[in-house]
Amino acid sequence: MTIKVRYDVVVIGSGPGGLAAAIAAKKNGAQDVLIIERDIEPGGILLQCIHNGFGVEVFKQDLPGPSYAQRFINEAFQVGVEFLLDTMVLNITRDHRIAATSKRHGFFTIQAKAVVLAMGCRERTRAQVRLPGTRPSGVFTAGTAQRWVNVEGYMPGKNFVILGSGDIGMIMARRLTFEGAKVERVLEVMPYLSGLTRNYVQCLMDFDIELQLKHTVKNIIGKNRVEAIEAVAVDDRWNYIPGTEEIIPCDTLLLSVGLIPENELSRQAGVLIDPVTAGPFVDDGFQTNIPGIYSAGNVVHVYDLVDWVTEAGLIAGRSAARLVQKGPQLNSKTIPVKAGENVRYVVPHNLNPDHLAEDDIRIQMRVRQPIEAPVWVEVRIGGNLLHRKAEPYARPGEMVTIPLKPAHLDEVKAASELTVAIVKR
Amino acid sequence: MAKLSENVICVTCPKGCTLIVTRDGETVIDVENGCKRGKDYAQQELIDPRRMVASSVRLKGGLHPLLPVYTSVPFPKPRIPELLALLRKIEISTPVTLDQIVLENVLDTGINIHASREMKVVTG
Amino acid sequence: MKNYDIIIIGGGVIGCMTARALSRFDLKVLLIEQESDIGMGASSANSAIIHAGHDPMPGSLKAEMNRIANPMWDQISTELGISFRRCGAYIVAIGEDEFGCLTALKERSDSNGVTSEIISAEEMRRREPLVNPAVSGALFTPTAGMVDPFAACVASIENAIQNGVEVLTETAFTGFIMEGKTITGIHTNQGDFACRWVVNAAGTYSDEVMHAAETCQDFKITPRRGEYYLLDKAEIEMNNILFPVPSAVSKGILVLGSTHGNVLVGPNSQSTEDKENKSVTSEGLAEIWQGAQKLVPSISPRSVIAMFAGLRATGNAACLTPGVNYNNDFVIERSVEVNGLINLAGIESPGLTAAPAIAQRVIELLQDSGETLIDKQNWNPIRPARPHFNHMNREEQADLVAKDPRYGRIVCRCEMITEGEIIAEIHAPLPARTYDAIKRRTWLGTGRCLGSFDMPRVVDILAHELNLPATAISKKGAGSEFLQRQTKEVEA
Structure with missing residues (x-):
């Protein structure tokens, strides 16, 4: 394809957030919509997530990752989204100029009316959790192992210990077992599971893989290749409990110790980053602090379901298309949304009440600690309750959502800020 | 009882x-x-516990050496090892379309195995 | 049996620089390295500083070599095409108690013939705004500098190879071949080699090489492990080298902005009997953090993106200068017990700095023993640097990609390392055949994601370029392969 000099909307990344954003931008009237993807094919990390469990909300179906992606890839092509694959964006400026490079097209710059950041997230590494020991081969993030096993077609070891009970870690425990490897143990430093309970059942319990909560890796042993890890129990402050050490022989340690939104490009462009989410501060249309730069999906905060990523992408794409057609909405008042009791963070960070006239606005949040009791999710203005919703429990691994309705418009308009909180019923 | x-x-x-x-x-x-x-x-x-099973089979002539596949409906849990052993022996060729049936009525369960994505023919 | 004039044991910075120094003469030189790549020991795990020379014991060989070598680095770095920044270094006094120490340090610096000046707390805060506000003053040594130590190894060995030196990796010395008291060759795990001279540059194993020739039985290396932490560029930026006021055994835990742009903190100092124990420890982390935050309080362990440990080859050689009471000096000598052995042992800090002077001293030792060294007619001291996409401006990048499209494909997204750079290293004079070899040469996989994105891609490129199965590709040589089998290969 020929690269145009100008595009209405350029989306960085072709994972579920980027695909949805591009499709929505196109469907909502943007003309030239381009996705730039660094991999050789569109789809993002979903392509290596060959397990099922995707699409329960969006399609009411239980799909594997590649199937979920394929549906959006097909739709993107159908509606006329253009793709530049195997291409890396080098930087983005405040005024939407994008420099990129690829083997096929060389080095080029393009100008966009609106940009959607959809770079997704990356995995936390050994250094970020500061695991002591030697530095042999055989310490991988779960996602790297997943790419090898599911896409490239190689097994990175025989006997695994997995640190972290995140979803990717547990899902990899099952995948590796399926392909003939032995998963010796899953260790989790927290006193609770960090992924979804159903993954604990289907991925660990089904295969008698032992999960040890409040345990971590004290030492990695081995010169050339991992030979063993030393596991240890920890107290509530994550201090090792002496005498609980156990040497577990293994040749591979997989890390599933959390995901961080990937915002290096955003930072360079001047996008302000929330230190709690590690993603941009956004409004309800997923616009960042820089007019015309939007962000969608895991680049904003790490979701637990791809369906929510898609939804976020659709909103960001629609907002970008609206900007392209109507220009920036000047002087529109935005209202900050603050995290109240038990809430670690809230997205969006602020909202434009005018948007509430047209549609629901979803407020999403995570709790700090598990609350294993019935709770109210509350939206308050000052000390007064605006709206609340009941949930049977609240866990850090599962995002909590509460919609604001057009019915709330007048009250929200008059507010100086909103607070969301999660309290026991 | x-x-x-x-x-x-x-x-x-x-x-x-x-x-x-x-x-x-x-x-x-x-x-x-x-x-x-x-x-x-x-x-x-x-x-009769059942699980959705997702795995992969060998692929010839595609961008990658593996094709991800899945069961159309939940599969009898006790027979999963048998299913996996069978999938390890299968090799299919491109082109593959999304949801194409890779194995029909696998192990006489009445359940089909589908391709989780399309895979075009890659030459060279 | 292949025959050489000189065999160098050890491909650290000392061995590599010595190989380069010898490559200018009409000699047949072989360097052997037991690991899969050169520079895998202390040479790639150190503070990356070209020391001014204020610190070593006055009168010691360490002080002398440091003083001679420091000015050589401008020319060497230019010839070898490696980055070197003569930025100066600060020994920072925190609190009024430490301020008094600066005078003594200045005197030591003076007696080592090293330029230094005491600057005020205010001036220190002006030059490095991140410094602890409780700073009371600092000793500034303007001749100190910063270098990429691994680049120094690889560039010097490449230049040596260009000029005819041979290099064998994964080749371990196992013993000498002697005729009476004269060395005539060595045994290795890859066979025997004849030679007239052996240069012992075996780092932490240099004592064992000495003992294999039945010499220097009292000399012993007791490695001191030093742990380091590298911080995310996006989290903290600093351009200076900050030392604390030193202790008896080490220059202390320092904080510096490396040539790659990352802040480096460390090292601590732990004696170990194990010459392979390069582990990082939670105790070490705690110690380093305490030390680092003393100099720069805003440093946070949360911004760590990589950690590593190096082993200093600490020896027990007494300083030969009369009247100087010092027992951890360098050994740079022609053996008097056997013929044909030159020992470069106990080379710990400031070994990196001293390397070019030590290499020069090897030439003098050979000449002193009657060896006639004839200059090669066509010796070329210039080692051309290869392109680094990320260090270029946009126009240069565009030009490079236009010339070779492989430089247009980014493989490591954090450090922006291209396929072109990786392939160039695989086919360099000393081929990079492992992941770590490519990592140390290009700085790939050293960013925030620590290679989790690029690793499968680099394994694939290595397999393709070397025409090997992916399962044969390793992190750092035999036994460290990444992949065990194909996913669908049925296990026996």
Whole structure:
């Protein structure tokens, strides 16, 4: 394809957030919509997530990752989204100029009316959790192992210990077992599971893989290749409990110790980053602090379901298309949304009440600690309750959502800020 | 036979509710804490547990050496190892379309194995 | 049996620089390295500083070599095409108690012939705004500098190879071949080699090489492990080298902005009997953090993106200068017990700095023993640097990609390392055949994601370029392969 000099909307990344954003931008009237993807094919990390469990909300179906992606890839092509694959964006400026490079097209710059950041997230590494020991081969993030096993077609070891009970870690425990490897143990430093309970059942319990909560890796042993890890129990402050050490022989340690939104490009462009989410501060249309730069999906905060990523992408794409057609909405008042009791963070960070006239606005949040009791999710203005919703429990691994309705418009308009909180019923 | 109460964690949706199931032998008498789908799941799980299975088969002539595949409906849990062993022996060739049937009525279960994505022919 | 004039044991910075120094003469030189790549020991795990020379014991060989070598680095770095920044270094006094120490340090610096000046707390805060506000003053040594130590190894060995030196990796010395008291060759795990001279540059194993010739039985290396932490560029930026006021055994835990742009903190100092124990420890982390935050309080362990440990080859050689009471000096000598052995042992800090002077001293030792060294007619001291995409401006990048499209494909997204750079290293004079070899040469996989994105891609490129199965590709040589089998290969 020929690269145009100008595009209405350029989306960085072709994972579920980027695909949805591009499709929505196109469907909502943007003309030239381009996705730039660094991999050789569109789809993002979903392509290596060959397990099922995707699409329960969006399609009411239980799909594997590649199937979920394929549906959006097909739709993107159908509606006329253009793709530049195997291409890396080098930087983005405040005024939407994008420099990129690829083997096929060389080095080029393009100008966009609106940009959607959809770079997704990356995995936390050994250094970020500061695991002591030697530095042999055989310490991988779960996602790297997943790419090898599911896409490239190689097994990175025989006997695994997995640190972290995140979803990717547990899902990899099952995948590796399926392909003939032995998963010796899953260790989790927290006193609770960090992924979804159903993954604990289907991925660990089904295969008698032992999960040890409040345990971590004290030492990695081995010169050339991992030979063993030393596991240890920890107290509530994550201090090792002496005498609980156990040497577990293994040749591979997989890390599933959390995901961080990937915002290096955003930072360079001047996008302000929330230190709690590690993603941009956004409004309800997923616009960042820089007019015309939007962000969608895991680049904003790490979701637990791809369906929510898609939804976020659709909103960001629609907002970008609206900007392209109507220009920036000047002087529109935005209202900050603050995290109240038990809430670690809230997205969006602020909202434009005018948007509430047209549609629901979803407020999403995570709790700090598990609350294993019935709770109210509350939206308050000052000390007064605006709206609340009941949930049977609240866990850090599962995002909590509460919609604001057009019915709330007048009250929200008059507010100086909103607070969301999660309290026991 | 005495009535038996046990906890079953529902895997139908991401909520992962803990269902309290009371049964008399093979007959489920009561399920607490579950929605309609949860109650069905509990019944199924105690009598004939099934799981969606996603894996891969070898692929010739594609961008990658593997094709991801999945079962159209949940597959009998005790027979999963048999299914996996079979999938390890299969090799298929491009082109492959999304949801194309890779194996029909696998192991006489009436369940089909589908391609999880399309794979075009890659030359060179 | 292949025959050489000189065999160098050890491909650290000392061995590599010595190989380069010898490559200018009409000699047949072989360097052997037991690991899969050169520079895998202390040479790639150190503070990356070209020391001014204020610190070593006055009168010691360490002080002398440091003083001679420091000015050589401008020319060497230019010839070898490696980055070197003569930025100066600060020994920072925190609190009024430490301020008094600066005078003594200045005197030591003076007696080592090293330029230094005491600057005020205010001036220190002006030059490095991140410094602890409780700073009371600092000793500034303007001749100190910063270099990429691994680049120094690889560039010097490449230049040596260009000029005819041979290099064998994964080749371990196992013993000498002697005729009476004269060395005539060596045994290795890859066979025997004849030679007239052996240069012992075996780092932490240099004592064992000495003992294999039945010499220097009292000399012993007791490695001191030093742990380091590298911080995310996005989290903290600093351009200076900050030392604390030193202790008796080490220059202390320092904080510096490396040539790659990352802040480096460390090292601690732990004696170990194990010459392979390069582990990082939670105790070490705690110690380093305490030390680093003393100099720069805003540093946070949360911004760590990589950690590593190096082993200093600490020896027990007494300083030969009369009247100087010092027992951890360098050994740079022609053996008097056997013929044909030159020992470069106990080379710990400031070994990196001293390397070019030590290499020069090897030439003098050979000449002193009657060896006639004839200059090669066509010796070329210039080692051309290869392109680094990320260090270029946009126009240069565009030009490079236009010339070779492989430089247009980014493989490591954090450090922006291209396929072109990786392939160039695989086919360099000393081929990079492992992941770590490519990592140390290009700085790939050293960013925030620590290679989790690029690793499968680099394994694939290595397999393709070397025409090997992916399962044969390793992190750092035999036994460290990444992949065990194909996913669908049925296990026996």
